[in-house]
Amino acid sequence: AQKVTQAQTEISVVEKEDVTLDCVYETRDTTYYLFWYKQPPSGELVFLIRRNSFDEQNEISGRYSWNFQKSTSSFNFTITASQVVDSAVYFCALMNAGGTSYGKLTFGQGTILTVHP
Amino acid sequence: NAGVTQTPKFQVLKTGQSMTLQCAQDMNHEYMSWYRQDPGMGLRLIHYSVGAGITDQGEVPNGYNVSRSTTEDFPLRLLSAAPSQTSVYFCASSYSLWQSPQYFGPGTRLTVL
Numbered sequence: 242a243q244k245v246t247q248a249q250t251e252i253s254v255v256e257k258e259d260v261t262l263d264c265v266y267e268t269r270d271t272t273y274y275l276f277w278y279k280q281p282p283s284g285e286l287v288f289l290i291r292r293n294s295f296d297e298q299n300e301i302s303g304r305y306s307w308n309f310q311k312s313t314s315s316f317n318f319t320i321t322a323s324q325v326v327d328s329a330v331y332f333c334a335l336m337n338a339g340g341t342s343y344g345k346l347t348f349g350q351g352t353i354l355t356v357h358p
Numbered sequence: 359n360a361g362v363t364q365t366p367k368f369q370v371l372k373t374g375q376s377m378t379l380q381c382a383q384d385m386n387h388e389y390m391s392w393y394r395q396d397p398g399m400g401l402r403l404i405h406y407s408v409g410a411g412i413t414d415q416g417e418v419p420n421g422y423n424v425s426r427s428t429t430e431d432f433p434l435r436l437l438s439a440a441p442s443q444t445s446v447y448f449c450a451s452s453y454s455l456w457q458s459p460q461y462f463g464p465g466t467r468l469t470v471l
Contacts, residue, residue, distance in 0.1 A: 245400075276459060286401075286448060286462035332400060345416055346391070346450075346460060348400035 243268045245335050247349035254323055255357050262318040262352045264333030270294075272338035275309065275316045276346070280330040292316065323356045330354070360384050362463035364449050370469045371439040379434040379466050381449030389452045390432040391416070391460065392424065394445040401448065407432055439470045 244267040254260045266275065277289040290300060292309050300307045304321045320327055333349040365380045383390065391406035393416075403416030407426040421443060423435040432451075436443060446467050450460040 250398075278462075284446070285464050286450075288459045288461060291459045334401075345403050345406070346393075346401075347417075348393075348402070350398055350400045 243270075243273075243335050243337055243345075243347045245333050245347055245349035247331075247333055247352050249352045250350070251353040251355070253355045253357065256325060257322050258356075259319060259321050260323050260354065260356075262320075262331050262333075262354065264316045264318065264349060266314050266316065266333070266335045268314075268335060268337055270337040274336045274338070276334040276336070277307065277316075277318050278332045278334065278348075280332065280351070282329070286332075289318075320354075323354075325356050325358055328354060328356045362449055362451050362461055364447075364463035364466050366466060367464065368467050370471065371436075372471050373440060375439050377436055377439065379436075379447055379449075379468070381432045381434065381463060382430050383451040384430065385451065385453065385461075386429060387451035387453050387461075388429065389454065389460070390426065391450050392422070392432070392434045393448045393450065394418065394443075395448060395465075396445050404434065404447075436468075441470045444468060444470045 246265045273294045275292045279287045297309050306319045308317045330351045330353050332351045334346050336346045362383045388409045392404040393401040395401045402418050404422050405424040407413045410426050410429050413424050426432050446465050448465050449463040452460040
């Protein structure tokens with residue numbers, strides 16, 4: 242079985258603050274993929290990043306950065322110098338590469354981020 | 359490319375009615391899937407398909423049917439709508455499970471009275 246937990250239901254910050262969204266996952270597979278998606282108030286789901294289980298390098302894309310640590314089964318997402326446009330629901334997701342969960346994307350419950358001006 | 363399209367955007371049904379949610383993509387993606395989004399539960403996989411003629415169940419398949427007769431289309435059928443199926447439904451597609459992420463359609467908001 243696979244599971245994704247986003248313990249932070251809601252986070253509220255003031256613009257320009259840094260914010261980290263936590264994601265912890267469970268899987269028995271050794272090969273898997275991790276994702277982050279953003280859902281702005283308009284409702285669409287926007288792909289942000291995909292990571293495979295063999296690549297533990299951290300990634301930075303502009304103000305976004307991701308910290309993948311297999312030892313703690315975590316894939317945390319940090320927004321530096323947050324902006325009002327970052328306000329959205331953020332989902333972490335896991336896809337196993339084998340077993341009965343093959344090809345199935347499992348989402349966390351989501352974290353609602355509100356950035357105040 | 360239009361990407362992933364879904365119709366309708368909104369729908370209200372009465373209990374017991376049937377309907378089909380449409381999903382289409384013009385990117386020649388092999389993998390397509392349907393999710394439902396409920397408050398506090400994230401997105402849950404209903405059914406998915408790894409190619410034309412091949413479908414499989416996800417986490418919450420009961421009450422839904424799918425078929426994949428073409429690469430482009432992946433309709434989701436509600437056989438006898440129930441209030442518990444009130445949700446936002448998203449269709450997604452990807453070129454390859456392992457080489458590309460899934461791209462989502464705009465969603466269909468379904469209310470069952």
